[in-house]
Amino acid sequence: MRQVIIVGSGPAGYTAAIYVARANLAPLVVASSVEAGGELMNTTDVENFPGFPEGIMGPDLMQRMQEQAERFGAEVLLDDVTELDLSGDIKRVTLGSGETHEALAVIVATGSAYRKLGIENEDRLSGHGVSWCATCDGFFFRQKTIAVVGGGDSAMEEATFLTRFADKVYVIHRKDSLRASKIMQDRAHNDPKIEFVWNTAVTALHGETALTGVALTNTVDGSVRDLDLDGLFIAIGNDPRTHLVHNKLDLTPEGTIAVKGRSSLTSLPGVFAAGDVIDPTYRQAVTAAGSGTVAALDAEHYLAALPAELLAQAVPA
Numbered sequence: 001m002r003q004v005i006i007v008g009s010g011p012a013g014y015t016a017a018i019y020v021a022r023a024n025l026a027p028l029v030v031a032s033s034v035e036a037g038g039e040l041m042n043t044t045d046v047e048n049f050p051g052f053p054e055g056i057m058g059p060d061l062m063q064r065m066q067e068q069a070e071r072f073g074a075e076v077l078l079d080d081v082t083e084l085d086l087s088g089d090i091k092r093v094t095l096g097s098g099e100t101h102e103a104l105a106v107i108v109a110t111g112s113a114y115r116k117l118g119i120e121n122e123d124r125l126s127g128h129g130v131s132w133c134a135t136c137d138g139f140f141f142r143q144k145t146i147a148v149v150g151g152g153d154s155a156m157e158e159a160t161f162l163t164r165f166a167d168k169v170y171v172i173h174r175k176d177s178l179r180a181s182k183i184m185q186d187r188a189h190n191d192p193k194i195e196f197v198w199n200t201a202v203t204a205l206h207g208e209t210a211l212t213g214v215a216l217t218n219t220v221d222g223s224v225r226d227l228d229l230d231g232l233f234i235a236i237g238n239d240p241r242t243h244l245v246h247n248k249l250d251l252t253p254e255g256t257i258a259v260k261g262r263s264s265l266t267s268l269p270g271v272f273a274a275g276d277v278i279d280p281t282y283r284q285a286v287t288a289a290g291s292g293t294v295a296a297l298d299a300e301h302y303l304a305a306l307p308a309e310l311l312a313q314a315v316p317a
């Protein structure tokens with residue numbers, strides 16, 4: 001049995017791992033089989049993480065965080081958690097491999113998942129012209145006409161990045177103003193390949209084997225028109241990934257895991273949560289990292305107060 005298992009390997013999970021490992025508690029990090037490193041693996045330049053004045057590529061940053069955690073004794077498993085048993089003093093974490101690992105404390109740092117438009121054919125055309133990741137799929141759209149849906153920083157970042165490949169990038173947004181930060185807006189506005197389509201929702205996806213176009217509905221007057229497209233990138237935000245803890249931990253009305261005050265304490269003792277899965281508002285790499293620190297310190301504090309007989313069963317004791 002471990003003292004601490006961390007579920008998730010974004011900035012929150014790895015920062016928690018660095019702190020827990022430096023406390024000599026040799027945490028196990030269940031990093032996911034396909035999404036290890038979390039959302040920053042799908043990002044290009046990260047320009048706002050302190051300490052990198054020239055910026056750093058998202059995957060490089062995550063690689064460094066992983067190495068830093070491993071250097072102090074964290075063990076990283078590239079597997080997925082399929083089941084969490086969190087109710088007793090001893091928590092059980094079951095993995096896709098079928099293995100079950102036990103721990104006295106669990107830190108849930110499962111982040112958030114891309115939001116979908118929720119329209120017909122979205123899943124069927126995913127990977128066939130419909131994508132949620134410009135850095136993964138942008139290369140396939142050289143000299144093509146594509147669109148990005150959304151009005152936040154993600155949409156601006158994706159659109160700007162995609163102009164490296166595509167001839168034309170529409171940004172389709174349901175309002176007439178953007179939510180994105182000014183610097184990201186300016187970058188998109190100044191790009192000659194980007195054209196904004198305001199007050200517009202994507203309401204249908206056309207194409208049999210691959211996307212050929214979309215139906216656009218004007219959100220002001222309800223008029224509908226078709227737009228031919230080779231690709232559609234959906235960048236409309238994320239939802240907290242809480243499926244493992246539904247009916248186990250209290251959630252907030254926004255759907256994040258509820259924590260007490262500024263701490264990482266969830267509704268169950270010995271279970272801590274950090275990062276995007278508790279944060280409907282800020283959702284930055286650096287705030288997630290800070291949140292991972294809080295969870296690590298809370299977990300250490302919790303362990304320190306456990307009865308010696310229980311602690312003696314864990315490795316390292």
Ligand code: NDP
Binds near residue numbers: 155
């Ligand atoms: P946001 O929640 O900030 O923005 C989502 C956008 O998608 C909004 O414009 C929203 O519209 C729109 N939207 C939401 N749901 C739908 C829907 N069903 N149909 C159509 N449009 C929809 O998410 P982001 O992913 O852009 O950003 C998340 C966080 O990450 C933010 O804090 C952001 O600052 C940060 N970030 C920072 C980056 C950077 O600094 N380099 C890069 C990327 C993200 P509406 O405005 O009408 O609500």
